[in-house]
Amino acid sequence: METLEISGVHKDYLLLVYQGEDKLFIPVEQLELVQKYVGAEGKAPKLNKLGGSEWKRVKTKVKASVQDIADDLIKLYAEREAEQGFAFSPDSDMQREFEDSFPYQETDDQLRSIKEIKKDMERIRPMDRLLVGDVGYGKTEVALRAAFKAMMDGKQVAFLVPTTILAQQHFETMKERFQGFPINVGLLSRFRTRKEQNETIKGLASGTIDIVVGTHRLLSKDVKYRDLGFLVVDEEQRFGVTHKEKNQTNQI
Known part of the structure; x- marks a missing residue:
């Protein structure tokens, strides 16, 4: 923001810089004309010439x-x-044991969402559901319970996230949450060495890895699953439509 004096009047303006250092000043009362740029993470947008x-x-x-x-x-x-999709089985004893191991009290919204998602999963029709909630709502636990249900029927789970930091955080959460249960968790991101990534990819193809969390790396052509049956997209608004539908079209 910059303050300019025009005809003796001081006003605040939003400064936009174009290619060639051309400048455009937007009055604060017209800020609704400016929209946030949304693009690929880590890729700087190309500037255009003003008036070009x-x-x-x-x-x-x-x-x-x-x-x-x-x-x-x-x-x-x-x-x-x-x-027709895959109709998942009703909750098993191990599912109930897993849910009982949750160290916190579920909220009413969590319980309702979990119930609705499970109901959808047990239908023959493929599920495509959006879960919305504020930070701290407990969306991750809801997703992990649905993922556990899928894995109890022998299906693999892919957990797609937009950043490597978030992938690492979810990986640690999954390892802790699934501890004591026959679940093998994998991670695909730039935080992993090439050897570790190759081992994870082999595990997905052979079926030894039950759930994998990762960034766009999960969408690579060399990543194949033995029997992928459940996909979670975290912060889905940060992915392009083609990214999300690519995995659903090619794998599930």
Whole structure:
């Protein structure tokens, strides 16, 4: 923000810098015209020239690409509606033991969400559910209980997260939460050595790894699963549509 004096009047402006150090000052009363840029993590956006035509060409290209993606999604969801999924079994004794080991008291919202998700999982129709909650709501525990249910039926679980830090945090949580149960947890991120990543990939293909948490690395072509049956996307708003649907289309 900068304060400028124009015709003797002092006003605050938002300063936008374009390619070539061109500057545009936006009055604070027009800040609603400025939108947050959303792009790939760790990749700096390319600046355009002020008044140039390149940005307009990019928007036209993106609009056409979005239309193609929308057409593909319509086709994908139509096919999904027509297909039968895997109906998971009712809760086992081990499921109840796992849930009883939770060291905290569940909230009413948690219990309701868990019940609804399990009900969906036990249907023959493929599940596609969005879980929304504030920080501290306990969404991770809800996801882990659903994941445990899937693993009790012999299915593998993929837990997709947007950052390596979050992947490491979830990995540690899973190791602690699944301790004492026959669950093998894997991690795929840049925090792992090439040897560790290769071992995890082999474990997913052979079925020795039950649940894996990772970043976009999970979407790589060399990552194959023996029997993937449940996908969790954490902070899904930080992934592109093509990223999320790629895993659902190719693997499940």
